[in-house]
Amino acid sequence: MATVLDEVPLVSMAEQANDPDGFARKFGQSFRRFGFAMVADHGVPQDLIDRAWSMTKAFFDLPEQEKRAYFVEGGGGARGYTPFKTEIAKGAQHVDLKEFWHVGRELAKGHRFEKDMAANIWPDRPEGFRETFLELFQAFDxxxxRLLSAIARYLGLQPDWFDRAVRDGNSVLRLLHYPPVAADAPEVRAGAHEDINLITLLLGAEEAGLELLDRDGRWLPVKPPEGAMVVNVGDMLQRLTNHYLPSTTHRVVNPPVERRGTPRYSMPFFLHPAPDFLIETLPSTITEANPNRYPEPITAHDYLFERLVEIGLIKK
Known part of the structure; x- marks a missing residue:
């Protein structure tokens, strides 16, 4: 079975400092063709990643009752804990086989986005959880x-074009746990879906299961080399670029029977713009062959709300 790595080159962010245009071209071409890229030398320190994995496992090993104390009813899963079998992919029949925790941006008291971005919730255990994940959030940010700067170059924009868009952005770090699944489980761990945000940076795809839907209808397994990151286009970037950069459908399938008893963990960082950023089609992506699909712009906040209703995290 073909894997993504057979078809997509691994790009190294180490090249970006010396050859920003060359890196932008390789990274952008991967986004243009597949809607995702595999990135080595991403600069997130390995010792921080190791600490984060150990904290993630320790938290999800806590008793169910203790974890549920951090679930905010009606909070749309924005912060804290979301229990097993809560989220459902848009249009799916079965709920996803996962539980997760969300860390957001820490805002100063009285910040102008305070009403749009919930305050973080922190568990009492494991010790050091807050410090570890604030540090990881910053490293992902x-x-x-740097990756958005490469995309800006690829699109012919100024390298700092996205800085204004994502300053104080509503980004979310998700800690994901897919528990062992029964041999006859009908659901997939995460149903086929697209991400909502600008780009997603993912650690933890080394454990098999993540698959991407290619243009020809094939599902390609994604298994990056150890230490590399998977990065994909989200719907906001697809909309901004008039589908020039596609938001790829992906899923997490149940493992083969012999691996059903193995849990799976992953840490996606959903990079969002600021709530008041206007998602308005870039003029350079509007052509005769590709007319503007979105003549009506929308704020990032309103777009996110619409989508959270669709996936069942917010009840209208």
Missing amino acids: DAGD
Whole structure:
């Protein structure tokens, strides 16, 4: 079975400092063709990643009752804990076989986005959880800024074009746990879906299961080399670029029977713009062959709300 790595080259962010245009071209071409890329040398320190994995496992090992104390009823899963079998992919029949925790941006008291971005919730255990994940959030944020700069270059924009869009952005770090699944489980761990945000940076795809839908209808397994990151286009970037950069459908399938008893963990960072950022089609992506699909612009906040209703995290 073909895997993504057979068809997509691994790009190294180490090249970005010396050859920003060359890196932008390789990274952008991967986004243009597949809607995702595999990135090595992303700059998130390995010791921080290791600490984060150990904290993630320790938290999800806590008793169910203790975890549920951090679930905010009616909070749309924005912060804290979301229990097993809550989220459902748009249009899916079965709920996803996962539980997760959300960390957002820490805002100063009285910040103008305070009403749009919920305050973080922190568990009492494991010790050091807050410090570890605030540090990881910042490391992801920095890597994301560098990747958006490459996308801006690829699109013929100024390298700092996205800085204004994502300053104080509503980004979310998700800690995901897919528990062992029964041999006859009908659901997939995560149903086929597209991400809502600008780009997603993902650690933890080394454990098999993540698959991407290619243009020809094939599902390609995604298994990056150890330490590399999977990065994909979200619907906001697809909309902004008039589908020039496609938001790829992906899913997490149940493992083969012999691996059903193995849990799976992953850490996606959903990089969002600021709530008041206007998602308005870039003029350079509107052509005779590709007319403007979105003549009506929308704020990032309103777009996110619409989508959270669709996936069952917010009840209208």
